[in-house]
Amino acid sequence: MRLSLLDRSRTRAGAAEGDALEHTLERAVAAEALGYDRFWVAEHHGVPGIASGAPAVLLAAIGARTRSIRLGSGGVMLPHHQPLVVAEQFLMLAGLHPGRIDLGLGRSPGFTAPVRRALRQGAEQSDAFVEDVVELRGYLEGTAPVTARPLVEEEIPLFVLATGRGIDVAARLGLPVVVGGPVLSEPDVGDRLAAYRRDFRAHRGSLPRVTVSLDVLVADTDREARDLALPEVWAMVRSRRTGVFAPLEPVAQIRAARWEDQDRQRVEAGLDGVAAGRGDTIRQRIEQLAERTGADELLVTGSTYDRDALAASDAAVAALLG
Structure with missing residues (x-):
């Protein structure tokens, strides 16, 4: 499998939120040196724990500090944006960093009701995700009535982040799919991915590709x-x-906090859902996941408070799967 890394610019207690962005830049530079194939960033709005609300801006900064690693979004939440504007942003990135830009697309709403209102997402808003992806692809491919600029020679790969109907949407549009979170843990995910490959409608010679997104810490x-x-x-x-x-x-602060019984149960369940362990433990879990999903790529998404420990984990994963 190809090996990639997603960083969500997690903020840390006691540190300025801008430090989270600087750490994302440092992690991208390290990921390139470790041989990761891609480095992706996220989009979240109004969330105290995440500093990344504008993937295109952050990717421009990362591109300036790196030389070869592919860069992308995991992902741009398309319901928050006009497709033409997203196309222009990523065409600019492709112009600045040729041959290195990917565009992952999601459909998640804002985290809270005030954020959804700020994003102009009303309860009556229709789900136009499929139509927006098709429109966006038209701008990137130069087939839309409006020409998005700058013009670039390359095609920017699109990926669909699978939530809800995302796997079916990716198959219908002939796009790679990224599967993670609750979808990945569903018992029928293997069957759904087999259906994705079977029902895949190729677009301009595209082939089905599956990326699995997993929290990994070594x-x-x-x-x-x-x-x-x-x-x-x-x-x-x-x-x-x-x-x-x-x-x-x-960790020490968390251990010293007052835990409700329900919190304890949820923490244990959450920890069981993370691929956290020694190298041999993680290798076995990833091999099992690859067998169950037929994945072409692993997108590592782990994070922790201790930045040095996180850097060591990233290096261990790269050595394990390199």
Whole structure:
């Protein structure tokens, strides 16, 4: 499998939010040196725990600091944008960094009701994701009534982030699909991906491609790796109680906090969902995942409070699968 990395610019307790963006740049430079194929960034709005709200801006900065690694979005949430504007942004990136730009597309709404209102997403808004993807592709391919600029010689690869009907949409439009989160853990995901390959409608000679997105953290022992996974899992568990997805906290601070019984159960379930462990543990889990999904690419998505430990984990994953 190809090996790629997604960084969501996670903020950390006690640090400025701008530090999260600088860390994303540093992680991208390290990923290129480690031999990762792609480095992707995310789009979230109004979330205290995530500093990345404008993928195209962040990718431009990363492109200026790197030389060869492919860069992309995991992903641009298309319902928040006009397809022409997204096309112009990524054509500009392709003009600045030729042969290196990917465009992953998602359809997730804003995290909270105020964010959805700020994004002008009303309850009556129709789901035009498929039509918007087709329109966007027309701008990128130069077949739309309006010519998006700058003109570039390359085609920018599109990817569909699979949530809900995303796998079916990718097959219908002849696009690669990225599968992660709850979709990846569903017992019938293998059957759904087999149907994706069977029903794939090629576009300009495209072929079905499956990327699996998985939280992966490697340490010297399984226990140490689960500790690395705890800050992200804790933030998710607490968000279900508070409605706020908070910055990452140190493990010792989390352990010292007051845990409700329900929190403890959710934390254990969350940790079980992360591929966290020694190298041999992780290799076995990824091999099983590859067999179950037939994946062409692994998109590593792990994060933790300790930046040095995260860098060591990224290096261990690259060595494990390189």
